[in-house]
Amino acid sequence: MSTNTSSAIEMMRRGLLKIDDATVLATVDSLNLKGNNKLQAVVGMPLRTLQQRRDVTTFALSAPIAAVKGMLELLAMSPLEQVVEALGDHADSPSYEQLSNAVNGLLTNGQTNDDIVAVLTFAIGEEFPAAPHCRRLLEERPEFQLPPLPDNAAPASLLVPKEIDAEVREQRRARREEEKKRRSAAAVRPVRPPKVKRPEKPKPVKAVKAPVREMVVAEVERRRLILTPGELASFNPDHPLVGSVVLVEIPFDSVDPAQPDQKSKQRPAVIVGASNERILVQGVYSNQTPTRVLFQPWRRLGLDHVSYIDSSRVSLAVAPHEMEHLGKLSEDEWNTLV
Numbered sequence: 001m002s003t004n005t006s007s008a009i010e011m012m013r014r015g016l017l018k019i020d021d022a023t024v025l026a027t028v029d030s031l032n033l034k035g036n037n038k039l040q041a042v043v044g045m046p047l048r049t050l051q052q053r054r055d056v057t058t059f060a061l062s063a064p065i066a067a068v069k070g071m072l073e074l075l076a077m078s079p080l081e082q083v084v085e086a087l088g089d090h091a092d093s094p095s096y097e098q099l100s101n102a103v104n105g106l107l108t109n110g111q112t113n114d115d116i117v118a119v120l121t122f123a124i125g126e127e128f129p130a131a132p133h134c135r136r137l138l139e140e141r142p143e144f145q146l147p148p149l150p151d152n153a154a155p156a157s158l159l160v161p162k163e164i165d166a167e168v169r170e171q172r173r174a175r176r177e178e179e180k181k182r183r184s185a186a187a188v189r190p191v192r193p194p195k196v197k198r199p200e201k202p203k204p205v206k207a208v209k210a211p212v213r214e215m216v217v218a219e220v221e222r223r224r225l226i227l228t229p230g231e232l233a234s235f236n237p238d239h240p241l242v243g244s245v246v247l248v249e250i251p252f253d254s255v256d257p258a259q260p261d262q263k264s265k266q267r268p269a270v271i272v273g274a275s276n277e278r279i280l281v282q283g284v285y286s287n288q289t290p291t292r293v294l295f296q297p298w299r300r301l302g303l304d305h306v307s308y309i310d311s312s313r314v315s316l317a318v319a320p321h322e323m324e325h326l327g328k329l330s331e332d333e334w335n336t337l338v
Contacts, residue, residue, distance in 0.1 A: 008253040014146035015121025016060035075118035096133040222331045235273030247324040
């Protein structure tokens with residue numbers, strides 16, 4: 001499968017398959033995951049399973065994409081800082097030649113192919129402006145080319161269903177049959193006629209004024225979104241803008257062959273983190289995919305069709321006055337997304 005046609009999610013999974021297992025296991029072993037309440041279960045549980053089972057391939061193919069992205073971020077953290085330093089003033093939006101030269105410099109200074117693959121696939125997953133150049137490097141450089149995903153790759157899941165033993169299945173079937181017989185016997189049993197009681201004379205009822213009770217409305221507390229370590233370093237999850245729905249330009253994660261010059265599109269997005277210079281958003285789309293769930297307040301916010309919010313997060317350099325605000329999520333609406 002070409003890197004130019006693979007989705008950002010597929011690219012991250014293929015990148016983790018490319019990196020040496022020993023490198024991945026050494027990185028996950030350095031984490032203290034026991035009793036760590038800062039990580040969401042969708043990230044922490046797969047990482048703990050990887051520590052215990054030592055199966056990198058299964059993790060790359062079947063772990064939730066949030067856990068795969070978190071693993072790539074840990075692998076890419078140090079070499080990514082060196083790439084940013086090498087690019088200097090061009091770090092925000094480098095050309096292909098500038099990015100290629102920076103990669104060559106890292107390799108000369110002792111970084112490995114695995115380090116570069118981690119940086120390139122993480123940048124694609126985060127939809128950095130240089131993501132198309134990262135795809136081109138992975139496609140054109142043989143040492144960086146990613147393995148394809150197997151056709152029988154298991155779907156992402158936190159739990160693997162247990163195989164039920166034939167004897168246990170037979171015991172369950174027998175219990176169900178006994179329950180059916182018991183119910184059938186109860187159904188044919190003659191019903192005794194109820195005893196008829198003489199009607200009692202109605203007693204006078206004194207009017208009692210019911211006490212007035214005040215209605216207590218329970219306040220709904222907004223759950224706090226858990227960001228990755230890299231996101232927490234740049235964004236405040238308690239910023240006043242968090243929960244706002246805005247119209248912003250969101251870059252595409254791949255090049256559209258029909259419109260190769262179009263790099264982004266204005267679409268609704270929910271702000272999940274913010275700083276003085278940037279915002280962290282989850283985009284709202286009209287098409288449903290495995291990584292998107294129903295965006296329940298689409299009608300209330302004035303969107304003209306059923307919409308879905310993506311689980312991936314995008315960092316944008318947008319000032320508050322440059323955004324068109326559509327509204328803000330209620331506490332209940334926010335909690336359905338976290």
